[in-house]
Amino acid sequence: MYQQRVSFGGIMTKTVGTIMALNALFFIAQQAHPALTGMLALHTNDVFPWRIHTLLTYSILHGSLGHIFFNMLSLYFFAGSLQMYLGARRFLVIYIGSAIAGGLLSLVFTRGYWIVGASASVLGVLTAYAVFFPHSKVLLFFVIPMQIRHFIYLLMAVSVYFSVFGGGGNIAHLAHLGGIIFAFFYCQRWWNLGKTIDELRYRWRRRKFRRIQ
Numbered sequence: 781m782y783q784q785r786v787s788f789g790g791i792m793t794k795t796v797g798t799i800m801a802l803n804a805l806f807f808i809a810q811q812a813h814p815a816l817t818g819m820l821a822l823h824t825n826d827v828f829p830w831r832i833h834t835l836l837t838y839s840i841l842h843g844s845l846g847h848i849f850f851n852m853l854s855l856y857f858f859a860g861s862l863q864m865y866l867g868a869r870r871f872l873v874i875y876i877g878s879a880i881a882g883g884l885l886s887l888v889f890t891r892g893y894w895i896v897g898a899s900a901s902v903l904g905v906l907t908a909y910a911v912f913f914p915h916s917k918v919l920l921f922f923v924i925p926m927q928i929r930h931f932i933y934l935l936m937a938v939s940v941y942f943s944v945f946g947g948g949g950n951i952a953h954l955a956h957l958g959g960i961i962f963a964f965f966y967c968q969r970w971w972n973l974g975k976t977i978d979e980l981r982y983r984w985r986r987r988k989f990r991r992i993q
Contacts, residue, residue: 791860839879878904878959885958900959907963
């Protein structure tokens, strides 16, 4: 059952605080030791077999102060509420799974790119939030009010467009798209085949019942 809203932003859990602190520490380490970026970033030409860890470690690195600031700000607004609703384990599955999915999608369809940033994980969190609280409002460009589900549709459309036609600046749109897709499928529980079949049967029975009425 979908929820209309929860407390918006400002909920700092231990798990979310740890994630934010980890990102901040690695960003500082990048500035002190630039070679760290080369060791942990995702290079789509060089992953298997010795750099497979970069499918996850790229998500704790960032390319600029603005990059990490907006990613962590988004987590601050949404991640705490989502974790309280889902629990720490399911929240971490979404966060980590979205990062890996974003890395894999980038790996399959691009060559010769270096990718860093928690954006795939962050968009996974936002997508999950939109699934469970679709009518919550966000401010597009900090000005235009919009339901978060429509905001995710917009981000997904932008990611698909630039992934297909190119351009879009120095942004890993495929990683964003991978995070969105993973979180959506996970939250719909389509990975649980038995429950998915039961749900489809239930919907089919309801449909037949309505026809009889």
